[in-house]
Amino acid sequence: MIELQGLTKTYAGKNVVDDVSLTLDTGEFGVLIGPSGCGKSTTLKMINRLVPLSGGRIILNGDDVTELPAEQLRRRIGYAIQSTGLFPHWSVAQNIATVPQLLKWPKSRIDDRVDELMAMFHLDPTEFRHKYPHQLSGGQAQRVGVARALAADPEVLLMDEPFGAVDPLTREVLQAEMRRVHRQTGKTIVFVTHDMDEALQLATRIALLNGGKLVQYDRPIELMVKPDNDFVREFIGQADLGLKLLSRRWVHQYQREPSFEHHATLKGLDHCWQLDDAGRPIALEGARLDDDHQVTEVKPEWTATPEMSMKEALSRMVWYRVMVLPVVDDAGKLIAEIGMQGIMGIEAESGLSAGNPAS
Amino acid sequence: MSGTTQGLGRLRAASAGNGVLGVLIVLLVGLTLGMGQLEPLFRALFPDLGNPLYSRDSFLNLMLAHIGLVLMSSLISVTIGVAAGLFVTRPVGREFEPMVSSLAAIGQTFPPAAVLAIAVPLAGFGFAPTIIALSLYGLLPVIQNTIAGLGTVPHTTLEAARGNGMSRWQILRRVELPLAMRVIIAGIRVSVIINIGTATIGSTVGAKSLGTPLIAGLVGNNLAYVIQGALLVGLLAIVTDLLFERLERRYSFGS
Numbered sequence: 001m002i003e004l005q006g007l008t009k010t011y012a013g014k015n016v017v018d019d020v021s022l023t024l025d026t027g028e029f030g031v032l033i034g035p036s037g038c039g040k041s042t043t044l045k046m047i048n049r050l051v052p053l054s055g056g057r058i059i060l061n062g063d064d065v066t067e068l069p070a071e072q073l074r075r076r077i078g079y080a081i082q083s084t085g086l087f088p089h090w091s092v093a094q095n096i097a098t099v100p101q102l103l104k105w106p107k108s109r110i111d112d113r114v115d116e117l118m119a120m121f122h123l124d125p126t127e128f129r130h131k132y133p134h135q136l137s138g139g140q141a142q143r144v145g146v147a148r149a150l151a152a153d154p155e156v157l158l159m160d161e162p163f164g165a166v167d168p169l170t171r172e173v174l175q176a177e178m179r180r181v182h183r184q185t186g187k188t189i190v191f192v193t194h195d196m197d198e199a200l201q202l203a204t205r206i207a208l209l210n211g212g213k214l215v216q217y218d219r220p221i222e223l224m225v226k227p228d229n230d231f232v233r234e235f236i237g238q239a240d241l242g243l244k245l246l247s248r249r250w251v252h253q254y255q256r257e258p259s260f261e262h263h264a265t266l267k268g269l270d271h272c273w274q275l276d277d278a279g280r281p282i283a284l285e286g287a288r289l290d291d292d293h294q295v296t297e298v299k300p301e302w303t304a305t306p307e308m309s310m311k312e313a314l315s316r317m318v319w320y321r322v323m324v325l326p327v328v329d330d331a332g333k334l335i336a337e338i339g340m341q342g343i344m345g346i347e348a349e350s351g352l353s354a355g356n357p358a359s
Numbered sequence: 360m361s362g363t364t365q366g367l368g369r370l371r372a373a374s375a376g377n378g379v380l381g382v383l384i385v386l387l388v389g390l391t392l393g394m395g396q397l398e399p400l401f402r403a404l405f406p407d408l409g410n411p412l413y414s415r416d417s418f419l420n421l422m423l424a425h426i427g428l429v430l431m432s433s434l435i436s437v438t439i440g441v442a443a444g445l446f447v448t449r450p451v452g453r454e455f456e457p458m459v460s461s462l463a464a465i466g467q468t469f470p471p472a473a474v475l476a477i478a479v480p481l482a483g484f485g486f487a488p489t490i491i492a493l494s495l496y497g498l499l500p501v502i503q504n505t506i507a508g509l510g511t512v513p514h515t516t517l518e519a520a521r522g523n524g525m526s527r528w529q530i531l532r533r534v535e536l537p538l539a540m541r542v543i544i545a546g547i548r549v550s551v552i553i554n555i556g557t558a559t560i561g562s563t564v565g566a567k568s569l570g571t572p573l574i575a576g577l578v579g580n581n582l583a584y585v586i587q588g589a590l591l592v593g594l595l596a597i598v599t600d601l602l603f604e605r606l607e608r609r610y611s612f613g614s
Contacts, residue, residue, distance in 0.1 A: 050522055074524035085519030088612045089537045098523050132612060148523070158522075 008055035018212035029189045031199040034209035048077045078149030078157040082165045086133040093129040099152040117147040139170040159191045252306035254342035279333040281326040387594045391422045411583040413572035425568040428558045432493030444505025467499040489561030497550035504546025508539030541610040548603035555596045
């Protein structure tokens with residue numbers, strides 16, 4: 001648990017962070033967001049004391065951070081920044097082992113931990129262990145950066161615009177991975193970004209700052225449906241609020257049992273799946289507006305996963321012109337389906353969420 | 360296929376580099392030990408000279424004395440230069456940076472002969488004034504490159520080092536110095552190469568070096584002596600330069 005109490009930072013007589021108070025419970029994913037110069041990055045850096053406090057207190061799991069030696073404090077807190085933060089003269093394995101080495105873990109324990117983290121981020125140890133940062137793609141370097149921050153199993157993970165320098169496609173992949181890692185590790189995370197879509201994708205709590213002051217601190221949905229004032233409303237943007245809401249809903253919340261026989265109930269929704277021997281969907285009969293009996297070949301591009309956002313699911317339905325997507329597990333087996341009713345939130349309460357990985 | 364040919368090409372280029380260095384080292388050692396064997400050649404080239412081969416001291420002795428002078432003065436330059444460069448890039452010494460930089464630059468503008476002239480009354484003739492002159496002279500490139508090299512370490516890398524809980528000393532030893540090393544070594548390379556050339560004038564104040572036959576040749580109008588001294592100094596400088604190039608390459612990290 002992190003508590004900021006009246007946190008203040010003064011530069012040259014000006015309060016760049018002004019009396020910010022908030023509490024982030026253990027396991028929450030907190031995002032600090034706001035326009036540039038709002039003090040979000042400064043607030044983050046005061047937590048691990050890269051920036052000294054001018055006033056107020058920060059309590060980390062019961063300890064006042066200013067009362068701990070700075071280096072010891074920082075080894076308890078993971079810190080990830082843009083990929084340039086990797087040490088260019090160290091291999092991937094050495095980079096990930098930075099904090100365990102500072103903590104003087106035995107070598108075998110460090111090696112095991114490095115392998116474990118590389119597996120978590122889908123980096124094949126035999127291929128990547130001995131590579132240097134300049135041999136990595138932007139996305140790979142960023143994964144190494146986050147793996148390094150997690151290496152010594154820190155109490156809290158701080159991330160300062162970590163995905164700011166990667167291309168939009170890679171960023172989406174990294175965001176999905178970050179959600180997965182958060183779910184797997186249950187870490188308390190404080191994440192700085194200026195991108196509202198990124199915040200909505202990741203956060204369980206969003207703190208919106210402006211001019212050094214905390215404007216609103218709330219759950220993402222609340223921020224959207226109950227903005228405290230016009231600044232919040234404007235910063236979120238009203239243009240595609242419906243889509244933004246969908247970006248906060250997950251397929252596993254709205255999926256239902258897949259249909260294996262035709263029901264002539266609604267036009268365009270009557271459909272059934274064909275599976276191969278391994279239980280993977282190969283074709284979809286029906287569920288097209290034009291022809292209920294047309295057979296459509298299932299392509300990986302329009303399958304959904306339980307962790308996918310409903311916004312992404314909708315996007316795939318529209319693009320591939322199908323009314324229902326197969327929901328598959330890691331092995332590609334059909335575990336559920338997600339349809340237009342799910343997009344509208346109709347299935348939400350019906351409890352047909354087979355194979356729900358987490359709430 | 361193209362990868363293999365490329366690899367082979369690189370291998371060939373590397374071995375060619377090795378070859379050049381090897382030939383030059385053999386030449387350097389051979390000439391140092393066996394300059395006497397070339398006496399007929401010098402006699403044929405300079406028929407007017409009564410004594411076309413420098414023989415007041417062995418070339419091996421002169422070479423070792425020369426290397427000794429350069430090693431000693433470079434050691435002093437590097438120690439003081441790197442220490443000064445480190446000091447003025449730490450928070451405590453930052454305000455001294457302009458002063459140290461200009462002092463070193465002034466040291467460089469003095470002609471080495473003038474430094475020798477000042478050093479002789481203070482330190483007497485021989486080894487000591489030459490060491491003083493060479494050390495002063497070699498200081499600037501080391502200081503400059505130490506400051507520049509530490510300046511090339513990206514801000515984000517330093518922040519990551521601090522954020523991961525490294526102490527100042529750990530940041531310096533594990534991050535700053537390794538990343539600055541290539542540029543620092545480039546500075547040492549310049550300093551040593553300058554000193555290999557400049558050490559010859561130490562002979563004017565009585566320090567034994569490869570400059571001894573050179574100066575003797577200039578004074579006695581014996582071109583053969585000049586060539587013998589200059590040949591060895593030149594070869595020593597080229598071999599040293601190539602060795603430093605190799606060392607520098609070990610500290611490049613893809614950028």
